[in-house]
Amino acid sequence: MELTRRKMLAWGSGTFALATLSAIPAFANLTDDAIAEFTSGADLGEGAITLTAPEIAENGNTVPVEVDAPGAAEITLFADGNPVPNVVTFKFGPLSASRSASTRIRLATTQNVVAIAKMEDGSFQMAKANVKVTIGGCGG
Amino acid sequence: MASGVKPRVKVPKTAAAGDTITIKTLISHKMESGQRKDDDGNIIPRSIINRFTADFNGENVIDVALEPAISTNPYFQFEAVVPEAGDFKFTWYDDDGSVYETSKSISIG
Numbered sequence: 279m280e281l282t283r284r285k286m287l288a289w290g291s292g293t294f295a296l297a298t299l300s301a302i303p304a305f306a307n308l309t310d311d312a313i314a315e316f317t318s319g320a321d322l323g324e325g326a327i328t329l330t331a332p333e334i335a336e337n338g339n340t341v342p343v344e345v346d347a348p349g350a351a352e353i354t355l356f357a358d359g360n361p362v363p364n365v366v367t368f369k370f371g372p373l374s375a376s377r378s379a380s381t382r383i384r385l386a387t388t389q390n391v392v393a394i395a396k397m398e399d400g401s402f403q404m405a406k407a408n409v410k411v412t413i414g415g416c417g418g
Numbered sequence: 419m420a421s422g423v424k425p426r427v428k429v430p431k432t433a434a435a436g437d438t439i440t441i442k443t444l445i446s447h448k449m450e451s452g453q454r455k456d457d458d459g460n461i462i463p464r465s466i467i468n469r470f471t472a473d474f475n476g477e478n479v480i481d482v483a484l485e486p487a488i489s490t491n492p493y494f495q496f497e498a499v500v501p502e503a504g505d506f507k508f509t510w511y512d513d514d515g516s517v518y519e520t521s522k523s524i525s526i527g
Contacts, residue, residue, distance in 0.1 A: 340489040357487055361453055365487040368496075371478025375438040375497035379480065382489040384451070415489075 309358035309392065316354050316394060322404040327353070329393040329405035330380075338385040338415030346378035347395035347403060353379070354396075359389025384415035423447050425520045427508055432527035433500045441472065441479075444493045445510050445518060451486035467492055467518075469511040475504035500524060 327347035335341040345353050345368070355365040368379045377395075385391070388410045395403045428442040445467065452464025466486055472479040479498045498506075503526045510518040 344495075360487050362486060364485045366485060367483040369481040369483075371473075371480060373474050373477050373479045373499050373501070375499045379482075379494060379496040381482075381492065381494050384487045384489055 309356050309363040312356055312363045313392065313394060316396075317402045320402050322394065322402050324404055326397070327393060327395045327403040327405045329391065329407050331391050331407040331409050333408075334410045334412070335385060336412045338387070338411040338413055340382045341385050341409060341411070341415075342380065342382050343391060343407075344378065344380035345393045345395070345405075346376065347393075347397070348377055349397050349399075350377045350395035350403070351398045352396040353377075354394050355383065356392040356394070357383065357385055357389055358392065359385065359387045361386065365391075385409055385411045386414045387411055423512075423516075423518055425508065425510060425518050427506075427520055427522055429506055429522040429524060432525050435500065435502060435526050437500050438497050439500055439524075440495065440497050441506070442493070442495045443470070443472070443508055444491060445470075446491050447510075447512075449486070449488060449490045449492060453486065465513050467510045467512050470494065471509045472496070472498070473507045473509075474498060474500070475502070479506075500526075502526065 330344040347353055352367065352369050354367045356363045357365050365383050366381060370377050391407050391409055393405045397403060423446060425445040430439050433439050447467050450462055450465040454462050456462055464486060466484060468484050470482040470484060480496050482494060484492060503524060505521050505523045507521045
């Protein structure tokens, strides 16, 4: 094949387009990626996990959240509008009583908080809550 | 070591054997997320507590992995079963390698 300037340009822009195409969805679905990594692609059930979060949080720096999933071995929280989607992972030991925990988290903007529980039988349960944030918690 | 780190834990003093108790923990820590910028536009490096564990007589109650999205002064509330009298041990692991520990004893009454 003879390398002409025209062919080189066509080839170059093609690779560039391919690179952008593959890069953009990966960025947009950071949370989905993080969830898939946690569940390794397993199906997500609903109902056996409760996520309690305020509907409106005035201050995104401290948003109280509570998760409760009877029979869970592990619960992870994700925030899909934060620069880093992972928030916290609770691993319950043998002396843990109710498989529930509460903490305070930072939310950058109005977004969904997702809780995924890995149950003791290996299945996964999901709960989602939308939180409206008045002042973001990521510093300016 | 981040300055002014002080763990605070609330555990009932007594419980019946096999009872479920609620534990509240708080540690003062600035939890610098690594996302903020200072006045000159330089990113302030991340400095957080990345792990917290609670054990009772050597058996694990909860093991928490913290990310920068946990608020300043990380607070946790959870429940534990108390099978016998003994000591709760709480441990926080800082990004800089420091470990903060505190313990509370509980008696059966």
